[in-house]
Amino acid sequence: MIRLHHVPLGRSFRVLWLMEELGLDFEVAYYSIRDGSMRTPEFRALSPAGRVPALEYGDRVLFESAAILQWLCETHPEPKLQPTPGEAERARYLEFLSYSETIGCLVENLNLNRVFLHDPADASPVVIKLLTARLRAALKAIEERWAQDYCLSTGFSAADVMFAYGFELARYYVRFDEFPKLQAYWDRLKERPAYQRAKARDGEQDLYDRDFYPLPEA
Structure with a gap:
């Protein structure tokens, strides 16, 4: 079982997108940054700082998007989405x-x-x-x-x-x-296509109330 704990438009979108690129079968558990749902003891057991992403992968739990991406690329080496140590890139x-x-x-x-x-x-x-x-x-x-x-x-x-x-x-x-x-x-x-599938699963964001925030005049 793979379950991604996710806030729409949050850093967890990176993991959502990569898993679509890898063709993985996974569930998404949705949270809001505004309602306190990530401050519960249950969620902090998954992510100590109470932030997304958190990824349940079998009996393993991972947090921090860069670490998760690197680990997923190592765990699923095909398609090759990460150069290995010693490679030029x-x-x-x-x-x-x-x-x-x-x-x-x-x-x-x-x-x-x-x-x-x-x-x-x-x-x-x-x-x-x-x-x-x-x-x-x-x-x-x-x-x-x-x-x-x-x-x-x-x-x-x-x-x-x-x-x-x-x-x-x-x-x-x-x-x-x-x-x-x-x-x-x-x-x-x-x-x-993987980006588009990820956006379809991203959910409705409640972070921003406008399309653009211009610089303040004062």
Whole structure:
């Protein structure tokens, strides 16, 4: 039995997408980040920090999306979605796994300031502008170096699942017409049948109440 504990549009989408790429048969247990369902003792037994993803795989329980993706790629080596140690693309693969969390941390801090404060007036316009500028700079750095179809020259890999997930959230804070190469890359990924199956199972997100959050004027 494989069961993914998942919040729609959460980091657990990475695991959902990868398992569709691997052709696995799995269940999805849905949660909301707003209703306290991830703060129960039962859920914390699966994920100590009370966050998704958590993956039950037989008698094993795993948490943290990058770790889960790497473990799944090792457990299911076909199709090959992860270069092995010693291969030429291994270093670049690991770089993108980590850079994905650079994007993710910036988005998470923007979420805290723009989505989750009980009183929006408590947010600092200066902090929001700084975080948005850092997010834009992090994306621009890759845009300027992008010269291939996927993260790796060898083709699609789990690095794309990790990295491009950040676009799902970054688009609420930056305009992707600033990054035409990354937009074309993301459009190409969204055409993948496994991505489309994953989006069909993702569920209705309740994180954002608008399509875009412009910079505060003050």
